[in-house]
Amino acid sequence: MYNAVLAFPADFDGWREAARRALALGTRPEDLSFTVGEAAPGLFAEPLPDQVPDDAAQPTVPRAFPDLARKMVCHADEDRFSLAYRLLWRLSGERRLLEIASDPDILRATQMVKAVHRDSHKMKAFVRFREIEDSALGRHSVAWFEPFHHTVELTAPFFARRFAGMIWTILTPERSAHWDGEALSFLPGATRDMAPGDDDMEALWLTYYASIFNPARLKVKAMTAEMPKKYWANMPETALVKPLIAGAKAAERRMLETAPTLPSFRHAKQEERRAMSLPRDEMPIGRDEAALPQTIAEAREAAEECRACPLWEPATQTVFGKGPDDAPVIFVGEQPGDQEDIAGEPFIGPAGKVFDQALAAAGIDRRQAYVTNAVKHFKFEPRGKRRIHAKPTMGEVKICRWWLNQERRLVRPKLIVALGATAAAAVLGKTVTIKATRSTLIDVDADTRLLVTVHPSYILRLPDAAAKARETEAFEADMALVLRTVPELAVGG
Amino acid sequence: MPTLDLRQKLAILSDAAKYDASCASSGAAGRNSVKSKGIGSTEGSGICHAYAPDGRCISLLKILLTNFCIYDCAYCVNRSSSNVQRARFSVDEVVALTMNFYRRNYIEGLFLSSGIIKNSDYTMEAMVRIAKKLRLEENFSGYIHLKTIPDASPALLEDAGLFADRLSVNIELPTDLTLSALAPEKDARDIRRSMGHLRAKIEEHRGEKRDRLKPKRFSAGGQSTQMIVGADLSSDDDVLTRSENLYGNYRLSRVYYSAFSPIPDASSKLPLAKPPLMREHRLYQADWLMRFYGFQRAEIVAGGEGGMLDLTVDPKLAWALKNRARFPVDVNRADREMLLRVPGLGTRAVKRILSTRRHRTLRLDDVARLCQSIDKVRPFVTALDWSPGGLTDEDGLRDRFVPRAKRAASQLELF
Numbered sequence: 001m002y003n004a005v006l007a008f009p010a011d012f013d014g015w016r017e018a019a020r021r022a023l024a025l026g027t028r029p030e031d032l033s034f035t036v037g038e039a040a041p042g043l044f045a046e047p048l049p050d051q052v053p054d055d056a057a058q059p060t061v062p063r064a065f066p067d068l069a070r071k072m073v074c075h076a077d078e079d080r081f082s083l084a085y086r087l088l089w090r091l092s093g094e095r096r097l098l099e100i101a102s103d104p105d106i107l108r109a110t111q112m113v114k115a116v117h118r119d120s121h122k123m124k125a126f127v128r129f130r131e132i133e134d135s136a137l138g139r140h141s142v143a144w145f146e147p148f149h150h151t152v153e154l155t156a157p158f159f160a161r162r163f164a165g166m167i168w169t170i171l172t173p174e175r176s177a178h179w180d181g182e183a184l185s186f187l188p189g190a191t192r193d194m195a196p197g198d199d200d201m202e203a204l205w206l207t208y209y210a211s212i213f214n215p216a217r218l219k220v221k222a223m224t225a226e227m228p229k230k231y232w233a234n235m236p237e238t239a240l241v242k243p244l245i246a247g248a249k250a251a252e253r254r255m256l257e258t259a260p261t262l263p264s265f266r267h268a269k270q271e272e273r274r275a276m277s278l279p280r281d282e283m284p285i286g287r288d289e290a291a292l293p294q295t296i297a298e299a300r301e302a303a304e305e306c307r308a309c310p311l312w313e314p315a316t317q318t319v320f321g322k323g324p325d326d327a328p329v330i331f332v333g334e335q336p337g338d339q340e341d342i343a344g345e346p347f348i349g350p351a352g353k354v355f356d357q358a359l360a361a362a363g364i365d366r367r368q369a370y371v372t373n374a375v376k377h378f379k380f381e382p383r384g385k386r387r388i389h390a391k392p393t394m395g396e397v398k399i400c401r402w403w404l405n406q407e408r409r410l411v412r413p414k415l416i417v418a419l420g421a422t423a424a425a426a427v428l429g430k431t432v433t434i435k436a437t438r439s440t441l442i443d444v445d446a447d448t449r450l451l452v453t454v455h456p457s458y459i460l461r462l463p464d465a466a467a468k469a470r471e472t473e474a475f476e477a478d479m480a481l482v483l484r485t486v487p488e489l490a491v492g493g
Numbered sequence: 494m495p496t497l498d499l500r501q502k503l504a505i506l507s508d509a510a511k512y513d514a515s516c517a518s519s520g521a522a523g524r525n526s527v528k529s530k531g532i533g534s535t536e537g538s539g540i541c542h543a544y545a546p547d548g549r550c551i552s553l554l555k556i557l558l559t560n561f562c563i564y565d566c567a568y569c570v571n572r573s574s575s576n577v578q579r580a581r582f583s584v585d586e587v588v589a590l591t592m593n594f595y596r597r598n599y600i601e602g603l604f605l606s607s608g609i610i611k612n613s614d615y616t617m618e619a620m621v622r623i624a625k626k627l628r629l630e631e632n633f634s635g636y637i638h639l640k641t642i643p644d645a646s647p648a649l650l651e652d653a654g655l656f657a658d659r660l661s662v663n664i665e666l667p668t669d670l671t672l673s674a675l676a677p678e679k680d681a682r683d684i685r686r687s688m689g690h691l692r693a694k695i696e697e698h699r700g701e702k703r704d705r706l707k708p709k710r711f712s713a714g715g716q717s718t719q720m721i722v723g724a725d726l727s728s729d730d731d732v733l734t735r736s737e738n739l740y741g742n743y744r745l746s747r748v749y750y751s752a753f754s755p756i757p758d759a760s761s762k763l764p765l766a767k768p769p770l771m772r773e774h775r776l777y778q779a780d781w782l783m784r785f786y787g788f789q790r791a792e793i794v795a796g797g798e799g800g801m802l803d804l805t806v807d808p809k810l811a812w813a814l815k816n817r818a819r820f821p822v823d824v825n826r827a828d829r830e831m832l833l834r835v836p837g838l839g840t841r842a843v844k845r846i847l848s849t850r851r852h853r854t855l856r857l858d859d860v861a862r863l864c865q866s867i868d869k870v871r872p873f874v875t876a877l878d879w880s881p882g883g884l885t886d887e888d889g890l891r892d893r894f895v896p897r898a899k900r901a902a903s904q905l906e907l908f
Binding site for chain 2: 096099100101102107121124125126127128129130131141143158160161162163164165166181199201203204205207208209210211212213214215216217218219220221222223226227235237241244245248252255261262263264266267270271304313314316317339341342343344380382383384385386387
């Protein structure tokens with residue numbers, strides 16, 4: 001029967017050193033006890049020998065064990081050191097022990113670590129500093145705190161990281177921590193009367209505590225679950241808890257019984273000012289109004305309010321076309337995607353990148369063209385933090401065609417490029433296949449021709465690199481055809 | 494008007510801020526004052542420094558810069574037509590209060606919101622000035638959350654994101670229609686565009702994984718929003734549809750649900766009765782099920798009746814009671830997705846089950862040690878020594894989970 005003596009209640013390094021020696025000596029868990037400081041060991045225990053056999057193997061443990069043990073030894077339980085040693089002992093035979101959450105030793109260790117975590121967390125939360133002017137140290141922040149486990153060493157580094165620019169001391173009955181602005185040191189325990197009695201900020205803190213409380217939703221149990229009464233003694237605001245609860249029902253009743261009052265004079269004046277400053281033509285131009293938009297800017301503004309189909313509701317905004325009012329070419333895509341919906345501009349996402357590359361390869365300046373979509377709102381299915389593109393129905397395309405027609409009427413392009421089948425259908429008013437219409441110039445009216453090609457996202461989705469290269473080439477060839485048809489689009493043109 | 498002292502202003506402007514549910518201080522980038530020799534740190538998880546008798550956590554100094562407001566939103570205590578007492582902090586007062594509270598370890602940082610005075614930019618500019626001063630002059634590394642104003646200029650939002658850990662815009666109500674009815678000056682489209690703008694900025698500043706030199710973090714704690722529940726006639730389905738949309742569209746870190754609570758000098762447009770606080774709680778549970786348990790919104794809503802969640806039992810249990818054909822689940826064989834659907838098993842319990850069963854076959858006792866309450870779990874699982882037999886399909890199963898006193902009353906009256 002051996003006994004190991006540790007320096008202080010959460011002496012992890014001392015425990016580790018002793019545990020290694022005991023393991024090397026083959027000491028069974030039931031033959032080893034631990035005592036802290038001056039405490040008397042058991043009657044028959046002899047001190048753990050300093051020397052270990054030279055051939056003793058260095059024990060190895062799972063990576064998670066040292067951290068577990070470090071937290072365990074902070075627990076108030078007297079058996080904490082023995083239990084930690086028993087786990088170490090068992091680990092040499094049961095390598096996977098830590099993963100068996102239902103094992104009684106592991107369960108107890110987990111509970112201990114949880115309790116230590118909680119106590120340490122509550123210490124971070126509930127320590128209240130009071131400031132004093134110290135002739136030697138200057139402004140000195142001092143707190144009195146009573147932890148329920150041996151958590152001072154574990155938690156003090158948190159305060160050092162947080163209050164590095166202050167000089168502070170946390171006094172507790174067992175161990176005290178001090179930060180001098182440079183380094184952390186631990187001092188012996190203290191008593192409550194060594195801490196300052198009050199602080200001039202406390203009155204304001206109490207005012208805040210009372211005012212932020214909402215008497216209409218009293219939930220005392222929820223409060224005490226998170227702020228157990230055992231911590232209250234050292235928190236000034238808890239003196240208010242009783243009177244606030246007592247006054248809550250009355251405060252709520254008063255609030256409900258007081259009849260609504262008439263708005264103030266200030267409010268009336270403000271309303272008057274607002275009414276004066278509203279623009280006269282505030283009414284948005286509705287689709288059913290007789291007046292059609294006269295410019296692209298007007299059409300864009302009107303489209304912002306469009307609710308002709310249900311797609312507006314889940315989307316962020318209407319993504320209208322972008323480009324010069326008199327562009328010679330309109331590129332029409334299917335619908336905006338995730339990024340277009342956020343930014344409010346067409347073809348800026350991944351498909352837009354493919355589109356831009358093809359234009360660059362063909363020597364087309366995108367700024368000279370008008371770029372838009374057949375459907376102006378993003379249609380999608382929500383999937384957690386992602387939005388999955390959903391194909392617009394022909395009904396939705398038909399409804400939104402009204403806006404595309406306004407764009408065509410106002411821009412009056414020589415050429416329309418339909419990117420994909422949805423765009424082609426929106427321009428032609430009937431469904432066509434890409435295969436049948438691709439890469440040929442189709443007359444749609446006296447002044448305008450149509451070129452149908454694939455949508456750039458089609459190229460993006462191809463899994464096979466060879467197919468991707470082939471389709472990119474074909475798409476670039478179509479863009480080259482666009483430039484031959486409308487040479488004004490050339491870069492620098 | 495008599496001049497108010499700091500204590501009176503604090504009373505008015507924190508009272509005015511308490512209807513904002515969020516007080517989270519989590520999610521910020523790790524940061525401390527060791528090198529700067531200043532004050533403050535954020536280490537990922539938030540800290541609640543106190544709890545009020547309403548059960549809410551007090552983590553931040555949650556105040557308004559001013560409760561003067563030119564808007565007249567019916568649900569808001571600070572609306573322009575209300576006769577609550579008004580006050581306004583100066584920039585320096587807010588900075589000094591924050592530092593003084595922080596030095597005493599009362600708070601994790603500042604949550605600053607404001608009524609709108611003059612115009613959006615004027616107000617936003619003052620808020621940004623406070624954040625900037627805290628960071629640059631006071632050497633403050635604690636948490637800062639700014640409630641942004643939807644139509645403030647992008648340049649101001651940009652500044653705000655560089656100094657704050659979290660930005661948020663409140664969506665306020667579950668549908669655009671009720672928003673325009675109750676908040677005539679607010680435009681749901683502006684709010685969404687603003688959230689979209691924030692998402693774009695946050696993502697742009699996050700940088701690529703392989704980037705050596707990361708760009709400066711922008712609102713590292715992400716963005717959040719708040720929805721008021723029970724001020725209009727929207728169903729829980731409406732509320733959850735809105736959240737699902739917001740999480741997907743703008744990658745929000747959190748949607749907060751705030752049960753409409755009576756406010757002083759309330760507008761006559763509002764309901765007089767408050768919704769049960771339990772409704773708010775159930776919505777949070779449903780939100781969690783959508784985000785961490787792999788439930789679809791429609792499944793959760795179908796657990797209740799008529800688009801409303803069951804107030805008496807939690808939404809996971811409500812779903813399980815209506816889908817008993819999928820139970821019992823074998824705790825020794827079922828996959829993670831199905832274990833997560835067992836009432837009474839949380840994400841942590843499931844993780845421990847998965848880890849333990851690699852080494853031994855679980856008995857019911859083992860499961861009991863790994864979860865909070867085995868009573869809830871028992872009818873829905875099988876283990877080495879346990880099969881629920883007819884219990885899973887028993888007619889009275891639901892009643893077992895409802896405390897007798899509450900069985901009669903459909904709504905919980907809080908005392």
